[in-house]
Amino acid sequence: MRRLLLSCACLAGAAAAAVPVSVEAQTKRGWALCKSERYEEAVAAFQDALRGDPAFSSAYLGLGVAYSGLGRHDAAVDALQQAIRLRPGQAEAHYNLGVALQRAGRLEEAAPALQKAVALEPDYAAAWSNLGWTYARVGAYGKALDAYHRALRLRPDDAAALSGLGTTYGNLERWAEAVEALQRAAALKAADAGAQYDLGRAYAKLGRPRDAAEAYRRAVRLRPDFAAAHFNLGLALGDLGQSAEAIDAFRGTLRIDPGHVAARFNLERALLASGDAVGAPEQKAADPNRARPRDPPPPAHASFTDVTEASGIVFRHENSPTTSKYLIETMGGGVALLDYDGDGRLDVFFTNGAALTDPMPVGAEPDKSSPRFANRLYRNKGDGTFEDVTSRAGLAGGRGYGMGAAVGDYDNDGFADLYVTNYGANVLYRNDGDGTFTDVTARARVAAGGWSASAGFFDYDNDGRLDLFVTRYVDFTFAANPYCGERRPGYREYCHPRNFRGMTNLLFRNNGDGTFADVSAEAGLTKLVGKSLGVAFADYDGDGRMDVYVANDSVPAFLLHNEGGRRLADVALTAGVAYNEEGAAVAGMGADFADYDGDGRPDVFVTTLSGETYSLYRNRRDEGFVYTTRVSGVAQATLSFSGWGTRFFDYDNDGRKDLFVAQGHVLDTIELTSDHLRYQQPPLLLKGDGERFVDAGPDAAAADGGPTGGSAPQDEGVVEADYEIVDEEK
Numbered sequence: 001m002r003r004l005l006l007s008c009a010c011l012a013g014a015a016a017a018a019v020p021v022s023v024e025a026q027t028k029r030g031w032a033l034c035k036s037e038r039y040e041e042a043v044a045a046f047q048d049a050l051r052g053d054p055a056f057s058s059a060y061l062g063l064g065v066a067y068s069g070l071g072r073h074d075a076a077v078d079a080l081q082q083a084i085r086l087r088p089g090q091a092e093a094h095y096n097l098g099v100a101l102q103r104a105g106r107l108e109e110a111a112p113a114l115q116k117a118v119a120l121e122p123d124y125a126a127a128w129s130n131l132g133w134t135y136a137r138v139g140a141y142g143k144a145l146d147a148y149h150r151a152l153r154l155r156p157d158d159a160a161a162l163s164g165l166g167t168t169y170g171n172l173e174r175w176a177e178a179v180e181a182l183q184r185a186a187a188l189k190a191a192d193a194g195a196q197y198d199l200g201r202a203y204a205k206l207g208r209p210r211d212a213a214e215a216y217r218r219a220v221r222l223r224p225d226f227a228a229a230h231f232n233l234g235l236a237l238g239d240l241g242q243s244a245e246a247i248d249a250f251r252g253t254l255r256i257d258p259g260h261v262a263a264r265f266n267l268e269r270a271l272l273a274s275g276d277a278v279g280a281p282e283q284k285a286a287d288p289n290r291a292r293p294r295d296p297p298p299p300a301h302a303s304f305t306d307v308t309e310a311s312g313i314v315f316r317h318e319n320s321p322t323t324s325k326y327l328i329e330t331m332g333g334g335v336a337l338l339d340y341d342g343d344g345r346l347d348v349f350f351t352n353g354a355a356l357t358d359p360m361p362v363g364a365e366p367d368k369s370s371p372r373f374a375n376r377l378y379r380n381k382g383d384g385t386f387e388d389v390t391s392r393a394g395l396a397g398g399r400g401y402g403m404g405a406a407v408g409d410y411d412n413d414g415f416a417d418l419y420v421t422n423y424g425a426n427v428l429y430r431n432d433g434d435g436t437f438t439d440v441t442a443r444a445r446v447a448a449g450g451w452s453a454s455a456g457f458f459d460y461d462n463d464g465r466l467d468l469f470v471t472r473y474v475d476f477t478f479a480a481n482p483y484c485g486e487r488r489p490g491y492r493e494y495c496h497p498r499n500f501r502g503m504t505n506l507l508f509r510n511n512g513d514g515t516f517a518d519v520s521a522e523a524g525l526t527k528l529v530g531k532s533l534g535v536a537f538a539d540y541d542g543d544g545r546m547d548v549y550v551a552n553d554s555v556p557a558f559l560l561h562n563e564g565g566r567r568l569a570d571v572a573l574t575a576g577v578a579y580n581e582e583g584a585a586v587a588g589m590g591a592d593f594a595d596y597d598g599d600g601r602p603d604v605f606v607t608t609l610s611g612e613t614y615s616l617y618r619n620r621r622d623e624g625f626v627y628t629t630r631v632s633g634v635a636q637a638t639l640s641f642s643g644w645g646t647r648f649f650d651y652d653n654d655g656r657k658d659l660f661v662a663q664g665h666v667l668d669t670i671e672l673t674s675d676h677l678r679y680q681q682p683p684l685l686l687k688g689d690g691e692r693f694v695d696a697g698p699d700a701a702a703a704d705g706g707p708t709g710g711s712a713p714q715d716e717g718v719v720e721a722d723y724e725i726v727d728e729e730k
Helices: 021-035 039-052 058-070 074-088 092-105 107-120 125-137 140-154 160-173 175-188 193-205 209-222 229-240 245-258 262-275 634-638
Strands: 337-340 346-352 376-380 384-387 400-406 415-423 427-431 437-439 452-458 465-473 506-510 516-518 530-537 547-552 558-563 567-570 591-594 601-608 615-619 625-627 643-649 657-663 686-689 691-695
Touching: 021 058, 039 058, 039 175, 058 092, 074 092, 092 125, 107 125, 125 140, 125 160, 140 160, 160 175, 160 193, 175 193, 193 209, 193 625, 209 229, 229 245, 229 262, 262 625, 337 625, 376 691, 400 465, 415 452, 415 591, 465 530, 547 591, 591 643, 634 686
Parallel strands: 400 452, 452 530, 530 591
Antiparallel strands: 337 346, 346 376, 376 384, 400 415, 415 427, 427 437, 452 465, 465 506, 506 516, 530 547, 547 558, 558 567, 591 601, 601 615, 615 625, 643 657, 657 686, 686 691
16 A cells, blocks of 8 residues: 655645745755655654745645644644645645545545545546545445546556445446456456455355455465455355365364354354264364363463553543533443454444533534544554554444444454444444445444444344344433432432333344344334343353343343244243342343353343442243342442443453453432442452352452443543545555
């Protein structure tokens, strides 16, 4: 990939003759430093030039480029706008302004800047290519095609423009034209595994599995650890009837990515079809003469260190708090870990809030247009650090007030897709397999509405395709926001959910063609009104069907038994997980559904509000559960806390499940009315021995008492994102 920060050699000589030599010399020095990617020094040189002549447009132009190289895109935008004010006719300045706006996530502003660049210089191929990319990212595919064609008329061998053209044709499902463009791109980038993979996908969509298989083979040869290429090669070989080779390809996928659900499903199906035993790749039969160890070896001491600052993750959740105390402000926002680019390393996605005015005007919606409120994707660089790739991945826009995120490969192409829940319409981002995502919500028909909280992908009808479950909280509107708490300054509170009506949850069945069908009614969900937050999935009764547990806030929980992939029947009351042991509904927020006691059946854990204790239910193996909160030690460890996101996991590798909980009280006024509860609460780590849990304490958890999940931020610092400047060969 070639970085395009301007043609420094050309621009360095753009100064006016009347400018003092020292100013021109400093500017030339700045361009030379910029060309060497020594951006900090370049900024200093351009600033020195501007101190000599504050109206020297070339220095502002260079300053904008240098700021972009440092990832300071807001500063870059300011400098480039000043260059344009001084010399409005510079196509380069308009182009680079468009580039900086792209990387700042301000795509609606980027398009006019790039349009101005091509208006001033119609033969500006890079500007046309970037304009095509911008149009494609906002869904203006017709305009994107026109821009890419203009770029290719000027530069027929522009591989990036050809790739963009092919991808855009694919978004329009014009696969024959997509193949033609991607063939040319792949020929120009013969050593690029991603280009071969993209061509393979287009061949597959066009119904040419033999050509698809050859393209995937080239991708695998070029990059042997390319899990998605192995997986799609398996699919293509299966279509060709080459089952043995397909099995090898699926096994290759699982060697690279053991958690690849679609590969495991297709492997098992291929093994069944071939008459072989079903199992993990290259799994060997157990030796009956081998003694089974009674207990795992004692673990080494395990502890955690906070490496946030060193990691480069600078995300701050912005909830836009108001004196009107809108209930959505209490939600901390979900986080997802996913390998979005298929490099074998987990990346991090954060949901964010949106701007609220105080009070909200009638008919107004939360405003997510500012970069401050953007959701963020951080790519794992493999050296302990992360880089913000939000804009590069096409996730900078978004909409609604963010709540949660779900990850799953809904189209079985080997890449993790992303579903974001909001107050307002939700968003489904399809992973394009090239490091970018496309918003396919409208086509997929999964926008939902109202106040969605959590979501999860699971195969509810066992057809090999991931379906989507969405929880919804309460029927909240800005117009109907009652006053709660004492009527004196500073004592207004966020209202209890009892002040709002509940909502029904949603189930979307995957049609297998990129769309989903809302089957909530036929599944029985429209008759179940709850106030749902957390959701978790497991086959609790061992019948081969995934069931669903839903945590409800202050109303009975749901345990949805999967009845043959058709109906989800609520059996929470008879199973013993609707209430706590006192027969009271809890303020259920987060949930996990996993086997904590090692008996092979999943148990249920639910986080709640301070004063209730979190709830733990052990699976009795007879389709029911027993409340074990007190005997397990969970009650004693959690009485004073309010929990949100949670997870069973083995943190110290001793073979037994432990528990992690993100914590923070809902009410930012709680310390005014309570002498023992705190608004900011530390995360909780409970060590398990298979029966009981104890607080692992500061020796294990790096808990410093700072704000954690669920708490609204106390102040509103703005954190600049670190983006990478766009280049002409995206």
